[in-house]
Amino acid sequence: MFPVLTNKAMKLRIEEAVAVLKEPWSPVEIGWFNDQVIRLALFRGEYHWHIHEREDEAFLVHNGKLTIQLRDRENIVLHAGEMGVVPKGTEHCPKCEKDTYVLMIEPATLQSEGDR
Known part of the structure; x- marks a missing residue:
């Protein structure tokens, strides 16, 4: 397994974490x-449509x-090395044509499946 970054000075190679992801x-x-x-x-x-009522969600490809499909505005299209933010209260649905590894930076309280 790979080390989990904490508030200590340390580093993590993303490729090590990618290597263990299968699901x-x-x-x-x-x-x-x-x-x-x-x-x-x-x-x-494609994931399912969902909303995070209280938290913004950042995606880094x-x-x-x-x-990132959005119901009420233009979709956000991100390539490797690009980052986007979905504001709280925005209904969204991530989608990709090929396997894509994504980092999500979010409040620890955020439920990945959405509030509704």
Whole structure:
């Protein structure tokens, strides 16, 4: 397994964490700082539409291409090395055509499946 980053001075090679991910849409926690968590997940196909009522959610694409579908505005399309934020209260649905590894930086209280 790989080390989980904490408030100690340390580093993590993202590729080590990517290597152990096999299940799509099952994020693993790879780091913590302040009251935030960094989660890494394999995205495959399309997730479900959901909303986070109280928290913003940041997505950083490690490799691949991610489309974050939004109901009330233009979709966010992210390529490797690009980052986007979905504001709290925004209904969204992540989707990708090929396997894509994504880092999510979010409050530790955020439920990945959404509040509704």
